[in-house]
Amino acid sequence: MNRIQSSPQIQNRIDLQRVADMIEPGSRVLDVGCGDGALLDYLVHFKQVDGRGIELSQEGVNRSVSLGLAVVQGDAEIDLQHYPSDAFDYVILSQTLQSIYDVRGTLRELLRISRHAIVSFPNLGYWRVRFDLLVRGRSPMSEKLPYIWCDSPNIRFCTLTDFVTLAGEMGFVIDRIISIDHSGRAMPRDTVGRWTNWLAEEAIYLLSREVSPDSASQGSAEAPLPAEQ
Numbered sequence: 001m002n003r004i005q006s007s008p009q010i011q012n013r014i015d016l017q018r019v020a021d022m023i024e025p026g027s028r029v030l031d032v033g034c035g036d037g038a039l040l041d042y043l044v045h046f047k048q049v050d051g052r053g054i055e056l057s058q059e060g061v062n063r064s065v066s067l068g069l070a071v072v073q074g075d076a077e078i079d080l081q082h083y084p085s086d087a088f089d090y091v092i093l094s095q096t097l098q099s100i101y102d103v104r105g106t107l108r109e110l111l112r113i114s115r116h117a118i119v120s121f122p123n124l125g126y127w128r129v130r131f132d133l134l135v136r137g138r139s140p141m142s143e144k145l146p147y148i149w150c151d152s153p154n155i156r157f158c159t160l161t162d163f164v165t166l167a168g169e170m171g172f173v174i175d176r177i178i179s180i181d182h183s184g185r186a187m188p189r190d191t192v193g194r195w196t197n198w199l200a201e202e203a204i205y206l207l208s209r210e211v212s213p214d215s216a217s218q219g220s221a222e223a224p225l226p227a228e229q
Helices: 014-021 038-046 058-066 074-081 105-112 127-136 160-169 193-201 213-217
Strands: 028-032 049-053 070-073 088-094 114-122 175-179 186-189 202-208
Touching: 014 038, 014 088, 014 114, 014 175, 014 186, 014 202, 038 049, 049 058, 049 074, 058 070, 074 105, 074 202, 088 105, 105 114, 105 160, 105 202, 127 193, 160 175, 160 193, 160 202
Parallel strands: 028 049, 028 088, 049 070, 088 114
Antiparallel strands: 114 202, 175 186, 175 202
């Protein structure tokens, strides 16, 4: 069965389709900031995952629960600490990173409670965003950053290169990168170079546990992906 045809909830969201592709069938999954439950609903019904969700808005929780999903209302920055270590195979943070106050602490929690974290976010380095700031002198706005500065729930902005640097500083392994341009074309990347950082409107990163001290000292091949020049 075609995954897009079988899931009308995510057929217009290429980012959610690519996130779903990263998850193995039958896995234990937590979707943090799951919204209306569209992605989680797909994963439960078409990948047979043991899926749970956390959502801040009551509207999103109500919608998710109406789909029969195990979703609770909660704040990731407060509630992730209550989950036991290794409770999940994958934790998803999709289009939520930009609204997180404690980014480092949240990322650590994601990879404490799960073997893998999937993180997606809009790219502040996208050329249209740069154009608005450089030429128009206006706070960046795009389809992925649609809010005017004074009404925006987004408090953290980063580029694709920024995230690679942060993951490296925190010792995480970047297993996969997918960039998505304005036309919706998704491309796997080995590294994030200047052109990827310029042209990608958003990106998805698959992260895994931090490199052990022994691996790091030996220059393990699993070290975080570098940014190309």
